[in-house]
Ligand SMILES: Nc1nc2c(ncn2[C@@H]2O[C@H](COP(=O)(O)OP(=O)(O)OP(=O)(O)O)[C@@H](O)[C@H]2O)c(=O)[nH]1
């Protein structure tokens with residue numbers, strides 16, 4: 001806690017390689033599952049603000065896609081979203097997963113090339129950086145943490161280093177203190193009960209995507225985009241129509257499945273997730289369509305709502 005008790009407000013980027021636990025941390029801090037988090041890397045595709053409100057501060061957490069070496073137009077879009085999310089913030093939380101190694105091997109461990117690239121790009125933005133070492137519950141030997149911290153410290157002088165296990169709400173208080181120390185004084189900008197900057201229909205599309213990861217094989221979810229065609233809240237239950245776009249005709253059959261079994265399972269799962277979010281009943285209708293090679297075509301990306309950070313208004 002800062003010495004004075006003035007209210008604080010500011011922006012906090014949450015960045016790092018894919019799958020290190022960024023969205024899980026945002027959810028743990030906000031206190032509600034506002035961002036989809038899955039065991040699959042590159043789940044998050046767009047920036048989202050998670051609003052973390054406490055009596056003494058409000059921190060706007062910018063959940064970002066994972067920093068990686070992009071090959072497709074979609075991947076380039078994701079990395080540009082991630083870097084845009086880290087600009088002009090009060091502090092960057094750079095997340096890195098603690099390797100699950102024996103003490104012996106952790107002594108020789110070094111961050112990999114992708115993690116180093118990510119660090120370099122974040123350092124280039126000139127903001128204070130707190131290194132957050134994630135998934136401490138996976139540490140085989142608690143002594144293995146020190147060599148990992150040393151290896152990171154050899155690369156950069158961080159403002160602080162905080163180990164956490166966000167999935168188990170561990171280490172969050174020290175992290176909260178670090179965040180508060182970087183927030184300037186100021187009043188809240190969002191109502192305390194507002195949890196994100198995104199409209200319900202955006203969250204509904206994300207929850208459908210989360211189900212795609214549950215039900216589709218390996219690479220297929222990465223070829224899918226979800227567009228909400230209609231979201232009608234006027235009836236006794238919400239009525240939602242969404243289209244799942246795939247890249248190739250052959251993928252359409254896989255998403256639908258024999259006897260439409262797969263798409264039905266996706267729809268049932270997504271409906272339950274949306275109902276948990278809204279607290280209302282929901283009638284969800286999904287169709288599957290083809291947007292040829294959309295992940296590689298910047299103009300198609302834009303029509304599916306993935307508009308570059310400096311481009312036209314974002315998807316809602
Ligand atoms: N054991 C353990 N697993 C965790 C922890 N935090 C996150 N995970 C898991 O790590 C996986 C990735 O988590 P995400 O929060 O989606 O990671 P991310 O960095 O947002 O990933 P991308 O959006 O794909 O870049 C999920 O299976 C989480 O449950 C943790 O503290 N402990």
Ligand SMILES: [Mg+2]
Pocket residue numbers: 022023024035036037043044064065
């Ligand atoms: Mg994520």
